[in-house]
Amino acid sequence: MDVLKTTLSNGLNIFLKEIHTTPIISHWLWVRVGSRDEIPGITGASHWVEHMQFKGTQQFPAGRLDKDISRDGGFWNAMTYIDWTAYYETMPAEKIDLGLRLEADRLINSDFDPDEVASERTVIISERQGHENSPIFRLDEDVQAAAFDQHPYRHEVIGRMADLESMTRDDLYQHYKRFYTPNNAILAMAGDFDSAEMLERIRQLYEDIPAGPSPARVAAPETPLSAERRVLTQGPGETVFVRAAYRAPHAQDPDFFALSVADSLLAGPSNLNFFSGGISNKTSRLYQNLVEKELAVGVSGGLQATIDPFLYDITAVVHPERSADEVIAALDGEIARLQDSPPKAEELARAVKQAQALFAYGSESITNQAFWLGFAEIFADYAWFENYLQRLAAVTPADVQRAAQTYLQPQRRVLGVYQPDGRPEQPA
Structure with a gap:
């Protein structure tokens, strides 16, 4: 209805x-x-x-x-x-x-x-x-x-x-x-x-509750990043983590959908719904080239629907016997591969299908249906939700390549490493 x-x-x-x-x-x-x-x-x-x-x-x-x-x-x-x-x-x-x-x-x-x-x-x-x-x-x-x-x-x-x-x-x-x-x-x-x-x-x-003044918004436009920023975080634990966070488009930007498919292809699709779980990312490029090659024990991506431009992040859990530098080099290699060559039609179709499936799973229950009614209105409108699957299906190999070339540049990112106290860095 x-x-x-x-x-x-x-x-x-x-x-x-x-x-x-x-x-x-x-x-x-x-x-x-x-x-x-x-x-x-x-x-x-x-x-x-x-x-x-x-x-x-x-x-x-x-x-x-x-x-x-x-x-x-x-x-x-x-x-x-x-x-x-x-x-x-x-x-x-x-x-x-x-x-x-x-x-x-x-x-x-x-x-x-x-x-x-x-x-x-x-x-x-x-x-x-x-x-x-x-x-x-x-x-x-x-x-x-x-x-x-x-x-x-x-x-x-x-x-x-x-x-x-x-x-x-x-x-x-x-x-x-x-x-x-x-x-x-x-x-x-x-x-x-x-x-x-x-x-x-x-x-x-x-009806009888009075309206209030429209609240002033404090959000200020950000100037583009002009160079990569690096962060080293130290603390307790035994595991090294790497996070690459790229400035990403807001939800109403047409490029949001192309980057969503790039995310699905690279790391497995991001879940936009805060209730449902994820799906396997074992067919993703980063899983195959970081986890299966034992550079990392886990990898994931994260792209959220937001009002203003936020971040697309890729997070890797570094293998105990490997280094953060090795993981970063492999990550950059996979991004460069996508920037240099658009994905094949079969791989793109699989990435789109996985993103669509995750979206559909997160929209099934009555609670999820009500969630989307309000959530989509926060950053766009309900038509955004209704058209989401079609917008993903319309993404082409060239769109994915262009999104990678535009948004996944080193000068657009913060590269962070979590290094546990007392753990020596593994040689690259």
């Missing part, structure tokens, strides 16, 4: 998709705020606000909701990324009104009790400390910071430790009030409902 799209008088965007295969509804509220909207001093505020949204309102005290949703056979959660924050409930169709009432209420009525803010500070600092035990997090943070000079994409979603220690309750509450308004939100639902009846219920809950 077609998607019902409308906007309330207060600016709330609504997307409703009827799916009558099972008596379940997935309900999402997306807020156009993420680490892209943070400045030094309040990095991590969007993620922290998401945590505070589970601390209750006058109407929905914190301890009650999890029990009520679980008792009714549903599940709920939230997530924060660089461009957005999203909240969702997937429940039996006859119980979804609880999710509707909850999100309408906490969009504007969250308490931000000072004691709860203090408690959550401890939780998030502990979460950050846990991340710091991960070599990949450490390397990713250093590479991202080196890749951007001005744009807020340069810092991690969880925020800098100094900001987590110094941010106040008022900082968080002002961030919440600035961005949590109906005109800065998207309500997306998929499942077993009548669209006209559901729209009327949404109007009852949201």
